[in-house]
Amino acid sequence: EADIYQTPRYLVIGTGKKITLECSQTMGHDKMYWYQQDPGMELHLIHYSYGVNSTEKGDLSSESTVSRIRTEHFPLTLESARPSHTSQYLCASSGTGSNQPQHFGDGTRLSIL
């Protein structure tokens, strides 16, 4: 069982607010990822990190930002939320090595009014 936690599970908030989605893992994994998942199921990689102080943008352009100050923690921030940010956000982590499987948290379902 993977130990990766996301909070909050659900968030409904108004336009213009600053939001931080939390993701923590207790497996000591170097690599962490954020995905945005459409209502139509497709996953889009928006950010990833190979370790502390490393962050990269993913395949899908996103107005969010991430930070990686500690190995276990990879928060995602939206400075000013808009209705177009409404989606499910999934965090994942994987161990060292290019072929390690990714382990996922349960996700945050975000609704911007």
Added chain:
Amino acid sequence: GEDVEQSLFLSVREGDSSVINCTYTDSSSTYLYWYKQEPGAGLQLLTYIFSNMDMKQDQRLTVLLNKKDKHLSLRIADTQTGDSAIYFCAENRYSTLTFGKGTMLLVSP
């Protein structure tokens, strides 16, 4: 194309076998993965196969890999209603995973 492709929907009766198909693009992918997503949850790793294997069996799950055609399949034997979920195949590419769009499996009693 550059996409990992899957059929979007599969409906079976309880007790039948289910086969979910996937085509991938990168012949250098060394591992291919199957994930399961239940409603309201994240993705759960089901199984994976190394590219030098043709088949892997794990209880009710059988993964078949055809490297020549870049085709991957997941067979679920004796499908149960609890198997109803979305199934994603994924290939490793440039040290990240590229996912298909997911196949929704609906199992009816």
